[in-house]
Amino acid sequence: MIEICKVSKSYNKGKVKAVDEVSLTVHDGEIFGFLGPNGAGKTTLIKMITGILNADQGSIKINGRDIRGNPLEAKMQFGFVPDDPNIFSRLTGIEYLNFMADIYRVSSITRVQRIKELLERFEMSLAAADLIQSYSHGMKQKIIVIGALLHNPPVWILDEPMTGLDPRSSFDLKEMMREHADAGKTVFFSTHVLEVAEKLCDRLAIINKGRVIFCGSLQEIRAHAQANQSLENLFLELTENE
Amino acid sequence: MNSYWALLKILIINYFGISLFQIKNQKNRRPYLKKLGLFLIIIAAIAPTIALYAKLLIQGFDLLAPLGQEGAILTLGIVLVSSIVFVFGIFYVINFFYFAADAQSLLALPLSGYQVLGARFSVVLINEYLSALPFLLPPLLIYGIKSGASALYWLYAAVGFLLVPLLPLSLATIPTVLIMRFANLSRRKDLLKILGGLLVIALAVGYQLLFQKSGPNAMDPAFLQDLLTDRSGLMNLMSRVFPSTRYLGLALINADQLGGLVNLLQFAGLSLLAVALAWLTGEKLYFKGLVGSSETTAKRKMLSEADYRRLGKGLPPVLSYWAKEMRLLFRTPTYFINSVMTNLLVPILLTIPFFIQGRNQTTAMPWEKLLSAASGQTILMAAIIGIIVFMTGSNAITATSISREGREFFISKYIPLSYRKQILAKLLSAYLLGVSGAVLLVIAVRVLMPLDNSLIAMLLGVSMVAITPVIEAGLIIDLYNPKLNWENEQQAFKQNFNVVFSMLLAILLGGAIIYIVIRFIHTPVSAALFMLLGFGLAASLLYYFLMTWGVKRCQELAG
Structure with missing residues (x-):
């Protein structure tokens, strides 16, 4: 609320x-x-x-x-998805997600499960190990959406x-x-x-x-x-x- | 050539952030006045150093005039400026030619390599003239006035001033363009840009050393005799670093003779030839180095179960934030070259010359005698701590730590990590890099000199504490007025006054410590205690300030 x-x-x-x-x-x-x-x-x-x-x-x-x-x-x-997805371009997708999971204190078991599930849902599993700067605009948007949802806000x-x-x-x-x-x-x-x-x-x-x-x-x-x-x-x- | 001029104009406006049109039409002149104010503060801050430099030159002139060698002060200035232009030039060229955000967009315009490289070269040249001014103007003025030089001297001096940066800047440009052309062939571009930058600097240092070594031994009596009796002996010795500078020196002291004109023409010819070579290299290779430099390769590989297991471990939030800071510092070429490398460069630059020249077996190194006395050890200790303080301040890791976030600063505002912890994580990154620089420097010094273990322990102990107030002050400077609005990463560094303030503060602090210790303290132990106490107290006060005012400031800053 x-x-x-x-x-x-x-x-x-x-x-x-x-x-x-x-x-x-x-x-x-x-x-x-x-x-x-x-x-x-x-x-x-x-x-x-x-x-x-x-x-x-x-x-x-x-x-x-x-x-x-x-x-x-x-x-x-809350989980927040900003309007500009151009952030942390020199981290890999998975590093970014892990960073967000750390910051929002997501437990070990939940984080692996959530990351896997959300990466698959957004068809980002293959790109997660690459630098965010190699992503298209839409992919950047997706990785941020995933990051915002990791702690199930x-x-x-x-x-x-x-x-x-x-x-x-x-x-x-x-x-x-x-x-x-x-x-x-x-x-x-x-x-x-x-x-x-x-x-x-x-x-x-x-x-x-x-x-x-x-x-x-x-x-x-x-x-x-x-x-x-x-x-x-x-x-x-x-x-x-x- | 029209395209060159058009591009140059745009680049100047963009680079220096000034537009006469804007200044005339904007009602709010505060930003410009602020810039002018900052500029005046910097001038005021470096004025005492320039005054000291001028005083030394005047004394040098008076001392050398009876030997007929007063022209050496000119060569000193010219060589000094050439070296500064060369070293700064490497950084400017790497940053401005390759890492600038607009570097790529220019590729789409119908311009040739030499036009773009030429325009960028010219912008850097303007910058270099500004850097050269405080070093070259004093010797030219002092020699001219004290020797009662003719009008021709002043004319040659003006022309010479314009010519001096051309050759060293070209020498900085050519290897950079060459290396960047081949660095781009590979897939790990950021990494290769960093390695390319390192290689250029290594080549630069190597070149300088080669010239120093190829000359005669300065301790050879016959050489010394020649040095003092030949009118341009000292001048020749100094100009070994940049041989062509000799011609300008000769042109200036012989301004009234035909030989002077010939020398000036020789200097101009060499300088212009170097520029032509640099531009030609640019025409052939610049675009090839730029094309695709923004491309990033992606493996598009599935994460393995092992990757996920590693992921599961996680880090406490403050450490995770720190790890993110370190990753960005090491992976962003501009940050790596300007911050991390500055830290490593000083120890390396200090050690290499001694390694190459080798120890002279028959005579003891001058410091060996110095080190045998307690006061000598105290002086050495103060000097090393002073250098460490300077290194830490000039790497500007904390002085740009908020600025580097730029538009991403809003992330710090919405994540559930207290500003206190974010400040701690930023201090930790700078502290670790500062300590590694300090340890490297102490190792370098140990390699050169036989130091007691107790002295080494004291040096390490004091430097761990001495670094702290410097990085805290850097963060306070950046928090006070961060540069968050930038288009490309190098602006966060190159056009950020906080870097200059941090350096000035470090010079002041380092200088004050060296002065106080040398002047008032005579044993290494009491010097260590004094410094531990002084730096420790400053660190505690600044820490308190950061955790109160700093946290409040983070809340106020808009993301």
């Missing part, structure tokens, strides 16, 4: 408000999509949830642990996860997100691909210019607008009217 309460963040000494008094609750067992045009504040909010950025005000709790007050315990609660946070994935991997990832939520855990992801949000999310929020302008289920969002309007039209309308 993620509880975001009146969180704000501004840049340039308060001149630019990137996130403005955002409050959201993401429940266990649901996939929550976070939509918004480029520069709307999606990544800034995700960075604050994960502890990469400090919020100017407000509080963020992950499974009841405050990210500022109790950062280490809060960080143990109760909360899974993904920033634009589908970018660069081939159709098969994208399908697998969506399936895994569904399984994760069905197992009673939380999935929170940002995207600007409306189709993904439409097919995958139990609930979603739309953010524009740092403010959440809508939060609810797809049915609610449709009821909010004219009947039978496509999500795309609705999205354009909502974000343009702001």
Whole structure:
């Protein structure tokens, strides 16, 4: 569960408000999509949830642990997939996974089993011994997804996860997100691909210019607008009217 | 040639991070003022050293003038600058020609090898002029003013200044381009780049030594007599390292004669010939060395059961973080060459000349007498600890440890490992490399000199403690203002003021220790105790500071 309460963040000494008094609750067992045009504040909010950025005000709790007050315990609660998969290019895939397993204190037996299982699922078994710099964009994305799931986190946070994935991997990832939520855990992801949000999310929020302008289920969002309007039209309308 | 100029302009803007257009149009000039401020601080920091250098040159001039040998101060400056340009040149060329992020992208443009290499060569040359300025300007000015030189001298001096870096930089370029061409043939590119870099440096050292050895024995009386009676005797001796520098020296002292002009033309001819050779080598081999240098080979091999078993063992988080740091330091060529190798290079450079020259059987080495006295041992101890402090500061492992993470710094922010432990892991990497450098240096010194076991033990003990405050200070410098926004790894090092600050601090600290010990302490044991206490106290204070302010700073830094 993620509880975001009146969180704000501004840049340039308060001149630019990137996130403005955002409050959201993401429940266990649901996939929550976070939509918004480029520069709307999606990544800034995700960075604050994960502890990469400090919020100017407000509080963020992950499974009841405050990210500022109790950062280490809060960080143990989630697995994070950043939007840029170009990291640790001079480690091999398996070294990276082992590093993540060490950092998240995954036990010996579990780690071998999880790594094997996830490598096979993402068809990465053959590439694991190679340097990450030899991977394609999609492969890098996959190794990071695997690294984020090693400790079987109760909360899974993904920033634009589908970018660069081939159709098969994208399908697998969506399936895994569904399984994760069905197992009673939380999935929170940002995207600007409306189709993904439409097919995958139990609930979603739309953010524009740092403010959440809508939060609810797809049915609610449709009821909010004219009947039978496509999500795309609705999205354009909502974000343009702001 | 148009393409050359266009490329040069872009590279200069990119390399030095300045654009006149930007400066004129940007409202916020703070970043530029900050840069200017840092530049002024560095100038202020090196000013005392330059003043001392100038003082020595003036004294040298006065001492040598009665012998008619005052021109030697010119050769000293020219040779010094040539050596600096040569050694820096190797690092610049490896880094800027091959490891720069834009090196690959230029391959797709319709440019020929000599144009790209030429433009890069010119950027490095500008850098070298800046490095040459504080070393070459003082002797040129002092000789010119004190000898009441004519206008022609000043003209030759200006031309000479522009010419001096050309030959050593070309000499640094040619073997590098050659080796990199063949290093790229193989599959383990990063490793070979590192080995190639090592080989170039080894060749460079070998070349210098060969020239030193091929000359006459400096202790030969007949040679000494010639040295003192011939007007350019001292000049000839010094110019052995870079023989062509002799011509510029002669051109300057004979500026008013026709012979001076001939000498200047000879020097210019040799320098330009070297540049032509370097560019020609570039035309033939540069692209071949670059093509595919970013390719990485992948084995695509299934992990075995044994691999998985090894995996199962795992490490405590802080050690795992440390292992990651070490892997990246050793596997990234730029980091390896600038950090790890700096540590190993000093002991090696110090030992090789003595090995090659060999011991003179009939006369004792000068230090043997020195070492027999307690005060001599104290001086030696202070000097070695001073060098270790300097080595540790200049390898900049901690002074770039946050900067090296660059855009990946956000990972440190979201992983569940406390900043305290991350700081510890970073200190541990630098500490281990610092200790290995110190041990190597002590071994090197032991090979050269007959040291007591007790002295060796004290040296090792003190160096283990002396390294600590230096690496802690480096991390504080980097935490205060890390350079996280870079495009390629070499910017994390080459365009990072933290490296300079760390070096300056190490020079200051090393110098202060040597001065205090030599001036006030007379026995090795009391020197060891003094240093243990001093460095230990500094280490504890800085550790406390890192664990309080440093941790807070990590929290504040945005990923």
